[in-house]
Amino acid sequence: MKRFLLILLALFVLLLSACEPGPRDLHYGQEECAHCMMRLSDPSFATQLVTQHGRHYAFDSVECLAGHLEAGDIPEDDVHSLWVANFADPEGDWLRAEDAVYLQSEDLMSPMGLALTAYSDEETLASFREEYGGEIRSWSEVRAIVYDAWIEEGQGHGMGRH
Amino acid sequence: MRTAFYITLFASVLLVSTAVAQDRTTWTVAPDGEITSITEAISKAFPGDRIEVHGGTYAESPIVVMKQVELIGIDNPVIDAGGENEAITIAADSTVFEGFTVKNVTHSFTRDRAGIRVANASHVRVANNLVEDTFFGIYLARSKHVDVLDNEVRGVPKREANTGNGIHLWNSDNIRVDRNFVSGHRDGIYIEFAEGSSFAENEVRDNLRYGLHFMFSDHSSYERNLFRDNGAGAAVMYSSHIEMRENEFAHNWGPSIYGLLLKDIRDSHIEDNVFYRNTTGIYAEGSSRVKITGNTMERNGWAVRILSNCYDVEFTRNNFVGNTFDVTTNSRRNPNLFEGNYWSKYDGYDLDGDGYGDVPHRPVRLFALIVERQPIAMTMLGSLFVDILDLAERVLPVLTPETLVDERPLMREVR
Numbered sequence: 308m309k310r311f312l313l314i315l316l317a318l319f320v321l322l323l324s325a326c327e328p329g330p331r332d333l334h335y336g337q338e339e340c341a342h343c344m345m346r347l348s349d350p351s352f353a354t355q356l357v358t359q360h361g362r363h364y365a366f367d368s369v370e371c372l373a374g375h376l377e378a379g380d381i382p383e384d385d386v387h388s389l390w391v392a393n394f395a396d397p398e399g400d401w402l403r404a405e406d407a408v409y410l411q412s413e414d415l416m417s418p419m420g421l422a423l424t425a426y427s428d429e430e431t432l433a434s435f436r437e438e439y440g441g442e443i444r445s446w447s448e449v450r451a452i453v454y455d456a457w458i459e460e461g462q463g464h465g466m467g468r469h
Numbered sequence: 470m471r472t473a474f475y476i477t478l479f480a481s482v483l484l485v486s487t488a489v490a491q492d493r494t495t496w497t498v499a500p501d502g503e504i505t506s507i508t509e510a511i512s513k514a515f516p517g518d519r520i521e522v523h524g525g526t527y528a529e530s531p532i533v534v535m536k537q538v539e540l541i542g543i544d545n546p547v548i549d550a551g552g553e554n555e556a557i558t559i560a561a562d563s564t565v566f567e568g569f570t571v572k573n574v575t576h577s578f579t580r581d582r583a584g585i586r587v588a589n590a591s592h593v594r595v596a597n598n599l600v601e602d603t604f605f606g607i608y609l610a611r612s613k614h615v616d617v618l619d620n621e622v623r624g625v626p627k628r629e630a631n632t633g634n635g636i637h638l639w640n641s642d643n644i645r646v647d648r649n650f651v652s653g654h655r656d657g658i659y660i661e662f663a664e665g666s667s668f669a670e671n672e673v674r675d676n677l678r679y680g681l682h683f684m685f686s687d688h689s690s691y692e693r694n695l696f697r698d699n700g701a702g703a704a705v706m707y708s709s710h711i712e713m714r715e716n717e718f719a720h721n722w723g724p725s726i727y728g729l730l731l732k733d734i735r736d737s738h739i740e741d742n743v744f745y746r747n748t749t750g751i752y753a754e755g756s757s758r759v760k761i762t763g764n765t766m767e768r769n770g771w772a773v774r775i776l777s778n779c780y781d782v783e784f785t786r787n788n789f790v791g792n793t794f795d796v797t798t799n800s801r802r803n804p805n806l807f808e809g810n811y812w813s814k815y816d817g818y819d820l821d822g823d824g825y826g827d828v829p830h831r832p833v834r835l836f837a838l839i840v841e842r843q844p845i846a847m848t849m850l851g852s853l854f855v856d857i858l859d860l861a862e863r864v865l866p867v868l869t870p871e872t873l874v875d876e877r878p879l880m881r882e883v884r
Binding site for chain 2: 351
């Protein structure tokens with residue numbers, strides 16, 4: 308009997324963990340970015356936000372995810388988790404935005420002009436940096452960059468012009 | 470005496486200039502000729518030379534042009550990029566690339582591989598080429614004064630996720646893109662950080678995302694283009710001073726699909742365009758000081774959806790004919806102007822005969838607002854209940870925007 312209860316408990320825990328909200332598959336070519344309205348088209352740059360209530364917001368780029376948060380469109384304590392696509396393996400697993408490392412390189416232009424790409428670890432990033440150059444950024448640096456470019460100056464300022 | 474001097478001067482100038490022209494060598498490349506490779510001809514040529522490439526298939530990509538030459542295709546030579554490479558990169562000023570077929574460049578997640586790339590060059594001319602089955606078609610980066618004329622860019626429509634843009638401009642100024650045909654790509658024509666450019670008489674159809682897509686590009690114009698059956702006709706975003714004239718936006722149909730999508734646009738003109746049978750003719754968000762005049766909006770689901778974060782957008786002398794909804798918005802506030810338009814739904818009268826209706830017209834139907842909040846309500850469209858609702862609201866507006874009124878509705882269509 309005790310054993311049965313234990314199994315039941317284990318199953319219940321398993322069920323609960325299955326309910327844990329996480330990233331979902333995005334419908335490229337059909338969904339719009341929740342921030343810039345562009346239709347999602349390139350999995351390499353996609354990002355998403357899951358709220359405490361399990362609601363999903365899809366974005367076409369790292370900068371739109373950061374921009375949405377910086378603009379205060381979704382309160383920070385409402386956020387359950389933030390996810391970014393792995394540029395080195397866009398069809399693989401989603402990465403947590405806070406754990407990912409970022410490259411800002413003009414030779415890897417992202418959909419909203421700030422040239423940000425995300426990677427699972429520094430080693431992978433380094434191999435891309437060798438080829439494309441650019442600066443290594445953390446998630447908090449990414450947010451600061453987007454804040455400076457979009458909130459301070461008004462959206463519409465990318466890094467393309469020199 | 471003086472005349473004689475000028476004649477001598479003129480003659481000597483003529484002599485010198487013909488001598489210079491004669492200096493220019495023409496090289497011939499042909500599969501069975503003395504020179505069989507385009508790359509070889511380029512390496513032998515001197516700046517300013519002309520290279521005539523005759524019919525046949527050349528599998529030697531990537532061809533890189535580092536000196537000023539005229540590459541002219543005769544009898545349709547084909548450059549087969551073989552998949553992993555770009556076909557040709559032009560990196561020299563005043564180069565001409567004309568009369569070729571370029572094909573076979575495959576998708577890459579990390580590289581924007583293109584059929585024809587122009588990089589760090591000015592006064593280049595890319596004309597009369599067929600670009601077929603390439604990831605990106607014609608790609609301009611950090612270039613100036615480039616003419617892209619009369620090309621045909623045909624993608625093989627796959628998933629949106631692995632198709633590039635037909636004609637792609639990045640960080641380039643004073644570009645002219647005229648009379649091209651673009652289909653089967655992600656965006657037909659994509660423009661990012663490209664100032665002072667113009668796009669005229671292109672036919673852009675069957676692209677998966679947008680026909681034309683402006684991002685962060687000011688002081689540009691597009692005129693007399695046809696945008697048909699794209700994910701959206703044109704998306705003009707985060708730009709100012711854009712002139713949009715005499716274009717046709719037709720059959721851009723489906724959920725979240727627009728004829729023209731405006732996002733954060735300032736100080737621009739939209740004149741004399743035709744919007745025919747789009748799900749939404751014009752969608753505007755976060756835009757201001759845009760003058761919209763002389764356009765015909767016919768048989769669209771929504772002719773105009775304008776959000777209340779737009780201001781000083783002026784609609785004058787447009788025709789609204791047979792749309793399911795003429796205008797809808799998301800708030801009772803309306804900081805925009807509608808005046809002197811023709812509305813086929815207007816049922817007022819003109820007793821003083823001045824051409825303007827004597828009673829104002831309210832183009833926002835109550836039902837449009839209900840659908841805005843509850844899309845499922847659309848199933849009620851055309852029912853008697855809805856008609857009564859709309860009529861009651863028009864007589865005594867309580868929910869529709871108070872100031873969204875055309876005080877001087879035209880009695881006749883604008884021609």
